[in-house]
Structure formats: C-alpha cells, structure tokens
Amino acid sequence: EAAVTQSPRNKVTVTGGNVTLSCRQTNSHNYMYWYRQDTGHGLRLIHYSYGAGNLQIGDVPDGYKATRTTQEDFFLLLELASPSQTSLYFCASSDAGGWNTEVFFGKGTRLTVV
Amino acid sequence: GEQVEQLPSILRVQEGSSASINCSYEDSASNYFPWYKQEPGENPKLIIDIRSNMERKQIQELIVLLDKKAKRFSLHITDTQPGDSAMYFCAASYTGYQNFYFGKGTSLTVIP
Numbered sequence: 001e002a003a004v005t006q007s008p009r010n011k012v013t014v015t016g017g018n019v020t021l022s023c024r025q026t027n028s029h030n031y032m033y034w035y036r037q038d039t040g041h042g043l044r045l046i047h048y049s050y051g052a053g054n055l056q057i058g059d060v061p062d063g064y065k066a067t068r069t070t071q072e073d074f075f076l077l078l079e080l081a082s083p084s085q086t087s088l089y090f091c092a093s094s095d096a097g098g099w100n101t102e103v104f105f106g107k108g109t110r111l112t113v114v
Numbered sequence: 115g116e117q118v119e120q121l122p123s124i125l126r127v128q129e130g131s132s133a134s135i136n137c138s139y140e141d142s143a144s145n146y147f148p149w150y151k152q153e154p155g156e157n158p159k160l161i162i163d164i165r166s167n168m169e170r171k172q173i174q175e176l177i178v179l180l181d182k183k184a185k186r187f188s189l190h191i192t193d194t195q196p197g198d199s200a201m202y203f204c205a206a207s208y209t210g211y212q213n214f215y216f217g218k219g220t221s222l223t224v225i226p
Contacts, residue, residue, distance in 0.1 A: 031212065031213070033213060035216075040123075040218065041218060042120070042203060042216050042217060042218035042219040043158070043203060043216040043219075044216075045213055048212065048213050050212060056212065056213075058213070059115065090157060090158070102148070102160045102163075103148075103150075103158075103160070103214060105157035105158050105159070106157060107156070107157050108157055
C-alpha cells in the first residue's frame with residue numbers, strides 16, 4: 001500500500017514559536033498536499049505541490065509556508081505559531097492532480113499551540 | 115475553486131438500517147467524485163468513487179449515486195454495522211484541477 005509518513009505525530013509549541021511538520025511519501029507520486037482538519041470545517045487545503053521545488057497556494061495559506069525539497073519530502077512551516085493554528089494536520093500524496101486517482105493520507109500530526 | 119456542501123454533519127442510525135449522505139457541488143466541470151472514510155484516530159481512506167460517465171456504482175454495501183444535472187451525489191450505506199461508524203468525506207474534482215475539494219464531513223454513528 002502507498003505510504004505517507006508524517007513526523008512528529010504530536011507537537012506542543014508556544015505562541016510565537018517556530019514549528020516544522022515533515023512528510024515523506026514513498027509512492028513516487030507527483031502531488032503532495034497539506035491539509036488541516038478542524039471540527040465543523042472538515043479538510044482544508046493549506047498548500048500543495050506537484051514536484052520538487054514547486055509550491056501552490058491552497059485555500060487557507062495564511063500563517064503557513066511550505067517547501068518541497070525532493071519528490072518524496074514536503075514540509076509545512078509555521079514561523080510564528082498562533083493558537084488558531086492548533087489543529088490536526090494531514091499530509092497526503094496522489095499520482096495525478098485531480099482526476100480518477102486516490103489520495104493517500106498520512107496518519108496526521110496533532111499540533112497544539114499554547 | 116470548487117465548493118462542496120455535505121449534509122448532514124451528524125447522522126445516527128440503528129444497526130441494520132440504511133444511512134445516506136448527500137453532497138452538492140457548484141462547478142459543472144467536476145467529473146470525479148470520491149468518498150473517504152476516516153475511522154477514529156485514523157487517516158482518511160478512499161472507499162468508493164464515481165466518475166461523471168456513471169450514474170450509479172455499488173461496492174458491496176456502499177452505493178454512490180450521481181445526478182449531474184442537479185450537481186448532486188450521494189453515498190448510501192445499506193445494512194449498517196457498528197464498524198461503519200466513522201467520519202465520511204465527499205470530494206469533487208476534475209482533470210483541470212490540481213487538487214480535490216472536500217465536503218466538511220459527516221459523523222456517522224451506528225447504534226447497536
């Protein structure tokens with residue numbers, strides 16, 4: 001089965017802190033995504049990428065940066081964390097962008113900003 | 115981008131009965147509609163999908179219906195079991211998109 005691995009699985013940081021969430025996929029997929037999941041809002045797309053060095057803005061990008069260093073690795077950066085960024089973050093990958101293809105999700109990172 | 119509305123947000127059914135979740139979309143260009151199931155503490159996983167050249171698809175107890183004119187699609191789970199208790203997400207996309215647009219999710223509880 002396709003594999004998407006996120007680290008850390010849990011993280012607590014202080015307001016104003018610097019956080020990096022890591023994601024690695026071993027599926028040879030072109031597309032990678034960062035979502036946040038919040039009660040009442042479902043899955044919201046933060047950033048995505050269709051290849052190393054590429055970055056696309058999602059629907060809720062404010063306060064987040066991302067970087068795709070290789071085909072396998074996609075990072076989400078919170079440089080000045082705020083309590084509103086407390087959430088469950090999912091990384092995902094897919095072979096193609098939006099047609100007839102399964103999105104494979106990682107196990108998630110629960111981030112708490114205190 | 116596309117907007118996907120999903121209802122209801124919470125659904126409770128008796129074991130053995132059917133459960134239905136409805137989604138609507140705005141962009142008539144959308145042509146691929148997957149459904150994901152997220153069990154408690156787990157990541158979402160694809161359970162069934164339907165393409166715009168189909169009106170109905172069934173995999174075991176899961177039935178998906180698509181009405182392109184009304185821009186609606188739905189998931190029906192027949193003979194529900196406690197193991198069907200989970201969060202369900204619908205999504206829409208099309209070849210021109212580079213990502214998927216998810217509904218806000220439905221929390222399904224099957225009561226034994």
